[in-house]
Amino acid sequence: MPILSAENVSVTYPSARGAVIALHGVSLAIERDEFVVALGPSGCGKTTLLNLFAGFLAPTRGRILFDGTPVAGPGAERGVVFQDDALFPWLDVIGNVEFGPRLKGIPASERRDRARALLELVGLAGFERHPLWELSGGMRQRAGLARALAANPAALLMDEPLGALDAMTRERMQELLLDVWGRTGKSVFLITHGIEEALFLATRLVLMSPRPGRIAQAYELDFGRRYLAGEPSRAIKSDRAFIAMREQILDSVFLREAA
Numbered sequence: 001m002p003i004l005s006a007e008n009v010s011v012t013y014p015s016a017r018g019a020v021i022a023l024h025g026v027s028l029a030i031e032r033d034e035f036v037v038a039l040g041p042s043g044c045g046k047t048t049l050l051n052l053f054a055g056f057l058a059p060t061r062g063r064i065l066f067d068g069t070p071v072a073g074p075g076a077e078r079g080v081v082f083q084d085d086a087l088f089p090w091l092d093v094i095g096n097v098e099f100g101p102r103l104k105g106i107p108a109s110e111r112r113d114r115a116r117a118l119l120e121l122v123g124l125a126g127f128e129r130h131p132l133w134e135l136s137g138g139m140r141q142r143a144g145l146a147r148a149l150a151a152n153p154a155a156l157l158m159d160e161p162l163g164a165l166d167a168m169t170r171e172r173m174q175e176l177l178l179d180v181w182g183r184t185g186k187s188v189f190l191i192t193h194g195i196e197e198a199l200f201l202a203t204r205l206v207l208m209s210p211r212p213g214r215i216a217q218a219y220e221l222d223f224g225r226r227y228l229a230g231e232p233s234r235a236i237k238s239d240r241a242f243i244a245m246r247e248q249i250l251d252s253v254f255l256r257e258a259a
Helices: 046-054 093-103 108-121 137-150 167-184 195-201 223-228 233-237 240-258
Strands: 004-013 020-030 035-039 061-066 078-081 155-159 187-192 204-208 215-220
Touching: 004 046, 020 046, 020 061, 020 215, 035 046, 035 195, 046 078, 046 155, 046 187, 078 137, 093 108, 093 137, 108 137, 108 167, 137 167, 167 187, 167 195, 167 223, 167 233, 187 195, 195 223, 195 233, 195 240, 204 240, 215 240, 223 233
Parallel strands: 035 187, 035 204, 078 155, 155 187
Antiparallel strands: 004 020, 004 061, 204 215
């Protein structure tokens, strides 16, 4: 049974100029231990689909399921990582990571140990007591990832988490995301505008069409698993198979935008 699934989902937003169909007839199942990436132009419904999975939004038609049960709202079993990191500026790094477990009533020593382990996992050991203003953009995203993991969710939902980072930091963060996924076994759904990023991360790449958003094509990929098996990321991204797939996706995106 999929950990998350959308079944024939449509979403319509009211507007002053009439109804806007953001998604139409979308069905997508995310299996356990799968890294699914949705790619598409602005306005194709990627964020709407992620908000449905997160429980922030209800579908106009169809249904969203978590482990076979209809999603009625947000839940700790679905962790969300936002593009702007959404950290609390009045808390230090470890205070942000501990926030969710503290709300759940987890004892202080247990949540502190969990937070320290997660900060080590994302490469922030030694920064536990730093205020957020001392962190770089990439470090803040690492802290946001650790905070999302602190509730031990079964699935991670990532809303363009690397979009605001510089190119070098973004590449390092892509590697980190794969390392964390490989070590935790979480199911991941990530949305992005970056074609190379999508190809490198995804075990399954979902290409979405312009509004109304539909799933146009899906591709099974192994580039991320090759990285986890020890192949350098730059070697993968310069591989002829990677470049050929990138050009195929580019052609498909441009053809759909021109249609």
